[in-house]
Amino acid sequence: MEGAPETGSARKSSALAGGPPSRARGARGRGKRTKGVFLKALGAAIKGNVEREWFGSPPHRAAISRPRPVGLAAHPHDPRPVDPERGRQLLDGLMVLDGGALRLGETGDPFDQPSPTRQFAAALHGFDWLPHLLAAGPGSARLALRLLQDWRRVFGTWNVFSWSGERLERRTFHLACAAKALAPEASDAEIAAMALDIARGARQLLKASDAPGRKLERAVVVAIAGCALTGKVSDRLMVQGLKRVSALLDATVLPDGGHASRSPQAGLELLFDLLTLDDALGQRGRPAPEGLGRAIDRLSSSVRFFTLADGCLAAFQGGEAVEPRRIAAALAHDDHGPRPPQAAPHVGYQKMQGGSLQVMADAGPPAVGALSAAACAQPAAVEIVFGKDRLITSCGWSPEATGANAFRLSDAASTVSVGDGSAGRPLSGWRAEALGPWLIDGATEVEVKRHDADVGVWLDIIHDGWRRLGLTHARRLYLDIKADELRGEDSLLPVGSANPDGPRRYLPFSVTFHLHPDARASLARDGKSVLIKGPSNVGWWLRNDAVDVHIAPSAHFDHGHARRAGAIVLKSQVRPEKGAKIRWKLARAADH
Template sequence: MAGLRAPRLPGRHLALALVAGAGQAVQEEWRASPTWRWAAARPRPDGFGIQARDFRPVDPEAGRAIMAGAFVLAGQTLAVGIRGDPWDRPSPSRPFAEALHRFEWLPSLIATGPDGAAEALRLTLEWRRLFGRWNAFAWSPAVMARRVFNLACAGPALAARASDAETARIAADLARQARDLLAAGGAEDAVERCVCAAVAGAALRGPPGRKLLDKALARLPRALAATVGADGGHATRRPDLALELLFDLQTLDEAMVQRGMAAPEGVQRAIDRLAGAVRFFTLADGSLATFHGGGARTAPYVAAARAQDEAGDRPLPSQLGGYERLDAPGLQMVADVAAPPAGVWSRSASAHPLAVQVLAGGRRLIDAGAGRLIRDGATMDVGERGVGEVLAGHVAKSLGPRLVDSDIFVEAQRHEAAGALWLDLAHQGWMPRHGLVHQRRLYLDTEAGELRGEDRLTPTARAQGPDGRHFVPYALRFPLHPGVQAMVSQDKRSVLLRLPGPGAGWILRNDVLDFSLETLTPGPGLLLVLRGQRRADSGARVRWKLAPARQGVDGPKAQA
């Protein structure tokens, strides 16, 4: 039957991990060898020719903190003292160490002025002394790509404070790392590696820089085709990665203009498509929709990319990248209406079919999910086992924490009428185990500013039999955005949701008997859970409505 998952082979992930692990080991051994290090270091560039521009906003305060002796990266702080060395001591976490070796601190430090540039030069030369030959962590593709990009953009500022010999060493190191990028990694990071290497080639002066640029550009079209969809959606289905790639391509395009060259047509086309995707995913608060492990980014950060968009106020599409967007005065909703990404693209993906994100009054009210499994998402869960699993252990060391067994068949229909927009959605993820189809109708009353939902578990022929007579528990979940307060009403049929700041709040009503508030895991915030159980052969139905609270009417009935 259409939509059923194909039989799985036992040990398939282990076999794939063994092959991938062996390939990674061979690749890493070759890249660490003296022969490759010698070849990647030649020919040597003649220094820096242009000032590549990163369009991302820079926070000079972070640079001033470094000047005062504290590195603040990945939400953590490492105190090293004034002119201290972060390279000779343990990092507080792996994310901190990755940000440190990616040189994420470099733009902010240079933004503080000449003294900051001098300190950046010192830190760069010290990193070179300790890690410049080879280090498996520091030279891993995901870490090295961002370091190459940041060094390429900061090169002239460093050179202005460096001696001729120091400038030559930094330029040579940048060329070697960029060449190494083109010999490392896999399909999931190919586009980032190519773009970062191309930016480095554009920034370096002389024939070596031009040769590096040409080599990276030759590989870029294939990587872009695999990563950016025809509508601008990223293969990971993460809006924030579409934004980051847009920033990188804008830098490459501008760097090539400085060199008197035109970016390839494929780069221009990708920029246009990604810009359209960023417009689609930018919500009423100026930040991005958050799905599949992506971050919202700040409104100024998103605006910096959109400032380069020449499309103006072109009308938004209603669907893009497997998402549907519904807008009304006071309410905004984005729904995930496609299967999660698969394979190498699923390392941060979530099994949240038909999940929704809701903004009320331009502020985030309901998030799509707080974790990666279906029990963490703003959707319906059935039984004890969910849809999809996350690889762990030794297999994940080679393949990454991929989402597997989540190839869910999803259907979506959009309808529009005077004063109303609605979606009819369905997925068959519960067919193999329970013989049930999850159907979800989302109805946005654009005049009343209300969102009405109906979630059904519809039995199929598979559920019509002796096995269909047992009771199946189900749960409908709404992860609340951090900071949203919730109070359950006396009749246990509604909850008052209050956003930070003034306002009467919003009422979520429902028709289930078991309704509870729980703490979100992981992360801060609350989780609304609507539970029930029905026989598999009879299915289930839950109706709910989100509407503005009436000041002085709904509020007083609520109790903590």
């Protein structure tokens, strides 16, 4: 699959293991990559314009409408948890989605009035409200059928926003899962309309090229749609969808269960979809494609690996800290799965477990190409948990927080930043419109060394994310199990053949520790040490040898909404020709 990252251990370059390339060679390489992105964006822009014109044309609309499906068959079960209260609110005339709320009244049409936010509109057209509504009890099916008719009247023919991206994918998925439950309350005409909506959505997913990073997810939805229908349409969609699923599974689900995008949340959501597909195929008596069971097992193990001691998912690479209820629902099929390892080298993460501290470290390069649309330029970032207290985290940015691409940069995670730059950046302008907000110029070479002993765990991460400044970042972590403390050393090392006796040039650099919104920090009288406390009120001292220390305001995203948080910033300066370092230690404060 295009953009699938190599494993961290496999991507050791001469720059890290044997001798760095010169700056001139690095500049030429960056120039080639920039030209390559430009040409891909140009091609995608031309193709996108042609597709939009064609997809809205009568011949195409007729093509995806024929042959018509005969009726409904399977009732695929989506294991994602639902919130009946949201459904009851909708029955009372209030539609609540992650992007806000909209008052509808008894007969209001949400599709014929402005949405409060773009996020709300995406969830609305993705039919995210449908499973919650069906769980609300009497009257829900009738209201759902009316809302489907409202959508069909306004957007059922064609609309660029509603018929593209994850809106189309999720809408087709939710309809396929809900149609059989709605059928007892529906007329023959309404059943035929639902079946046609599912078939048209699945056929469009097979033809559109607007989400190349979600090829597997789209193929899974096509196969589920085929299971939900009957007749030749059903057989054709199942064959086409399962053929693509088989071809894409191993490229997307890595050997350690990580998703090729490196987002823990993306792996969790894919697991839900694959479980739904497995259930639908079982209902239809169809054999699952080779590799489906293996992918489910691997993803389940990966979800366990990424679940931290506070019960939530690690928030890295465009994934949020998903709540325990959702994680439990994904793992309910396999309650007694094997204990996950402490390392996931293929997807590029390392976990360290001490007496009471737990550390998760990003130890791989960000995804590239189409898979990098939500990737973050935050190499060697860490999250630190004490018991149920998540103390140190990142800003938790995800694509739900639309328009906040600054939170994908280095200083939005608990890692090192140099100057006012970042170890990678998302595309912007027309290139982002054509390709999506791919991450470019990120770290490409990451070397990881780990040593486990009875007394503690050593972890060394070295990456080239700051190569344009002639620097390599080396983060050394030691988790002392007996002392129950974490020691860290962040070094910026010169690369290339710079003259250490040349003109002096200093750059500011910082080591940032983002606090979880439920954690608080206070600066000690010495102006250097920082006391951190989580909800349990247990204190932890962060001591360091930085030149300057301060606590700055920050933000942390939950479901795309920013919560107020803080960040501890350790500051110093680096001369690229000589390098520099900051040492720090997190140790439990004495009980008062």
